[in-house]
Amino acid sequence: MKTTVSTKGQIVLPAEFRQQDGIEPGQEFEVERMDRGEYRLKRIARRRNEGLVKLLLACPVKGWFNPLDRSQTTDDIDVPKLG
Numbered sequence: 001m002k003t004t005v006s007t008k009g010q011i012v013l014p015a016e017f018r019q020q021d022g023i024e025p026g027q028e029f030e031v032e033r034m035d036r037g038e039y040r041l042k043r044i045a046r047r048r049n050e051g052l053v054k055l056l057l058a059c060p061v062k063g064w065f066n067p068l069d070r071s072q073t074t075d076d077i078d079v080p081k082l083g
Helices: 015-021 054-055
Strands: 030-034 036-043
Touching: none
Parallel strands: none
Antiparallel strands: 030 036
16 A cells, blocks of 8 residues: 655555554554565554543533442452362
8 A cells, every 4th residue: 555754754554554453543563674665664552441431520410420449359269169
């Protein structure tokens, strides 16, 4: 596929590629120059739940998000023995 560099130096990934690979706005990429005119673009993996706290804090409904009681942890769960 063919794309064009904007006056700001930006390159648009074709919609077909973005859809196939689940690329969303704000995702970061690493660009490596391989040779003159040849570049490698590699998506940087997001951490799981990245941006979740920011999303919850920005929730327009106040009181919707309440922190969990931290008196118990997963270590407190009784796991049945197998066999």
